[in-house]
Amino acid sequence: MTGGMDGRAEDGGRVYQSSGDQHISEHHHYGGDSGPAGPDSVRRPAVGRAPVVLRDRAEVLERLRAGVAPGRCGEVFVLHGMGGCGKTAVAYALFHHATETLGRAGLWVNAADRASLRSGMLAVAADRGAGDGELLAARNGLRPAADLVWERLDRSAEPWLLVLDNADDPEILRDGSWLRTSPRGTVVITTRRAAARWWPGAELQHIGVLPREDAARILHDLAPSSGTMEQAAEVADRLGRLPLALTLAGGFLSHQVLDPWTMDAYGRQLDEGEPIELIDQGADAMSGEDPRHLVGRTWQLTLDAFGARGLPEAATLLRLLARFAPEPLPLSLLNCPEIGAAVPRARTETALRALLDQSLTELVEVGVRCLQTHGVLLDSVAAATPPADRTALDTTAAGMLGAALPGVPDAGPHDPRLRLFVPHALALLRHVTDSATMGEALTVATRLSTALHRTGDYLSAWETARAAADTAGPALGTEHRLVLAARSRAGRSLFRLGRYEEAERLLRGVRTAQERLFGAADPDTLDTSHGLQLVLGNLGRRDEALALLRSVVAGRRSALGPDHPLTLRSRASLLATLSAEELAAEQPAAGEGAVEEGDVLLSLPEQCVTRLGPDHTVTLGARHNHARALFVLGRFTEAEEEIGQVAEGYRRRFGPEYPIALAARQLLARIRAALGDRDSAVELMTDVVTRRERDLGRDHPFTMASAELLGALRTG
Structure with a gap:
């Protein structure tokens, strides 16, 4: 063929001009029909048991139902209030009305973190008819993901209701322009952030604590044999009439069989001992008449009862769950040998059932079976965990997460289950204070980033590695080997996203530090060097890239051996880099004698x-x-x-x-x-x-x- 063309990067890989040829030297594959079913079941709200009766929300629900009436679209409603006040329950009631009564398509997305939001919104696009190629391109960063989602929502054949639950960090929605309006549907957001600046053009609906009578009815509904309505009202007052606290108290009272508690006895116990605060850490500052700190010994009384009944493992399991995030946690995580360091495996099932029975955690179905525990409860339990127990719990949590990930992540089909681990890996890093355990947790987070990268989810991979390095850096030091490795992984994902200049700056800085600290032949230095030469090649600096690639080949051959997969991979990159003359020069000349196969x-x-x-x-x-x-x-x-x-x-x-x-x-x-x-x-x-x-x-x-x-x- 005649006629040349400028070399261009294709599919995020290296490209060099060769009679106009385009090719890839770093091989990744992305899955087909045999891939795992994803957890992104956006047609099912990721909530546990919905309340049979939703108390004192009639006025709000009436307004919301009017917003999804036939012919009504293009609006955004924001349900805001402190954690535990029942925002998700209201959204669920509206979701059920819109889907079951009105026939709208219901779409439910967890907006608590970037990875969950992006994965959920792409599942929305798939539900609305986006093809595999479009979804793959959006996931790889080859096209704006939010544009694809809203294009599909705008073209929806049926009206829809989209719920963005737990949007407590509105900046996540702003990045990438995820929040928009559409003539085909209505958006409902639940959040603890009430400031109007976050929600321009939206109608804000405050969800507060319950009136005294309704709070008493909730408690009495849950434990009708424990006392009168007036006694229930007095306990509800002590609990700040917060639905979450009422649910926990009702769960406790309803499960006392051998020695049932009365409402009065429960109230007396609430007044005794050192109170534990349920702190709503994610909300905006509230006015003085809105309670910010609610005294809550509800879960502590339940844990004390577990101990008295010979089930201390339930308390340990709850403290272990508090090392993770308030997002869906795959149940498989609890069914691994590593949990035995904190909770005997033979007792894990019993302990979990006890927590479920007392409403301290819930089962949710997001395509895989998960646990979900309220964030206010987790914050409170984590704060009250004895300092002497925290390191052991953190180490166990890191081991559990590590066991759930591939030991050596390989290129493979897109696995949406991986993103479920992202908020938990980052939450664990935020909890850890011991440097050794911090290193373990950071290693797991970096391995998770690598696994995400090698299944094509480059945005999640970059965000995970970047956040992990930022969290661990102050504790371990910015030039700690593991922190540098995490930043190197972030640089590799930036490259795949086509952000070459950023990737070069990051990888060059990491490589300089690694070379100074560990030497040019160190495996970490060589790994960063391999990533950097890919970037340089795509920036058109072929000679510099080729020289660096040759040094990586030599270094890996020396450090790892000629047959190591990384050595072979770097040599394979030479096949995609060299010109015809250079390839010919690589071959032994006639008569030179025996040459090693390698x-x-x-x-x-x-x-x-x-x-x-x-x-x-x-x-x-x-x-x-x-x-x-x-x-x-x-x-x-x-x-x-x-x-x-x-x-x-x-x-x-x-x-x-x-x-x-x-x-x-x-x-x-x-x-x-x-x-x-x-x-x-x-x-x-x-x-x-x-x-x-x-x-x-x-x-x-x-x-x-x-x-x-x-x-x-x-x-x-």
């Missing part, structure tokens, strides 16, 4: 198959890059056979929409054009361009580059 670059795929197996990620990437090298060398027939096999393997494994599959088909089109089969090349590239236009839009650089190649193929 020194023949073009034999790398065979070496990878022997050392790692035919399906290993590094092997697949090496074969892809090898096909590119054969093309550069003019060995078109061999190149066509290899890339054809690779492309078909990608298609079967990941589907036709995935970037790596499209990249392989694009290389195949170039090879066929070089072989003179222009019709087949045009057919292949037409399909690539069609898919990229649909997934990325006409103006995306990847689409434009593919369209330019298609034009060149058509004109000859």
Whole structure:
């Protein structure tokens, strides 16, 4: 084929000019039909047991129901109030009315953290008809995720209600423009942040504590045999008439069988001993007449009762849960050997059932079975945990999270279950004070970031690594090995997001520190160097990138051995980097004598198959890059056979929409054009361009580059 074109980065990978060829040297794959079912079941509210009767919310519900009446759309309602006041219960009641009575599509998203919000909103887009390719592009940062979501919401065939629950950090919604209005639906937000500046154009509805009579009725409904309505009212007053505290008290009273408590006895116990404050840490400052600190010994009385009944493990389990975040926590996390360091595994089931029975935690279904515990309760329990117990609990929590993650994260299908662990890993880092345990928790968070990155969720990977390093840095030191490793991981994700200048600054700074502290041959330094050379290549600084890549190959060969996957991976990157002359120079000259197998670059795929197996990620990437090298060398027939096999393997494994599959088909089109089969090349590239236009839009650089190649193929 004749005619050149400027080299461009494609699919976030390295690109070098070679007769207009575009290719990828760092192989990642992204999943297909065999991937795990996701937890993003946005049609099911992530709440536990909803109240049978919603007390004293009639006026608010009447206003909200009017907002979702037939023909009403385009509005945003903000339900605000202190933690534990029942905002989510009100939203759930409206959700049920809108879906069951009015027939609206109900969509429920946890907006407590960036990873959960993004994953949930992309699940909304999928529910509203977005295709796999569009979703993948948004998740990879190749197109604005919020634009895709709201485009699909605006085009919805049926009216909808979208609930953004636990939006206590409005900045998360502002970043990326997640909060918008639509002529096809209504948005409801629950939050502890009441300031109008966060919610321009929205209608704010305050959800406060209950009137005395309604508070008494809640307590009496839960424990009708424990006393009269007046006695219940007196206890409710002591609990500040906060629905959360009333639920905890009612759960306790209703489960005392052998020696039942009365309302009066419970009230006396509340007045005795050192009170424990339930502090609403996430709310805006409130007026003096709104209680900010509510005295609550509800859960402590329950834990004392557990101890008296010979079940101290329930108290330990609750304190262990308080090391995590108030977001859905997969139940599988509690079913691992590591929990035995705090709670005997044989007693974990009994302890959990006790907490569930007393409403101290709840089961929620988000596609996987999870526990969810109220944030106000977790904050209170964490604050009251004896200091002597905290390090052991933190170490156990880190071990549990670590056991839930792959030991060595590999490229693989998108796994939405991974993002469920993000808020818990970061919450644990915020709780830890012991430096050794901080290191363990940071290692787990960095491994989680790596796993997210290698399944294509680059935004979540970057945010997780960045937040983990920022949290641990002040405690461990900004130049601690583990902090630097976390920042290096953040730099790799910035690169994949196409933010090359930021990635270079971050990776160069980390590499400089690592080289000074640990040496140029240290594995961490080499890992950062490998990431940096990818960035430099995409910035057009080929010579600098190639020199750095060669040093990484030499360093990894020396430090890890010639057969280590990282060594083979870096050598595979050479196949995607070198020109024809440089590739020829890599081969032994005739008559030079025996050369070690590992020194023949073009034999790398065979070496990878022997050392790692035919399906290993590094092997697949090496074969892809090898096909590119054969093309550069003019060995078109061999190149066509290899890339054809690779492309078909990608298609079967990941589907036709995935970037790596499209990249392989694009290389195949170039090879066929070089072989003179222009019709087949045009057919292949037409399909690539069609898919990229649909997934990325006409103006995306990847689409434009593919369209330019298609034009060149058509004109000859």
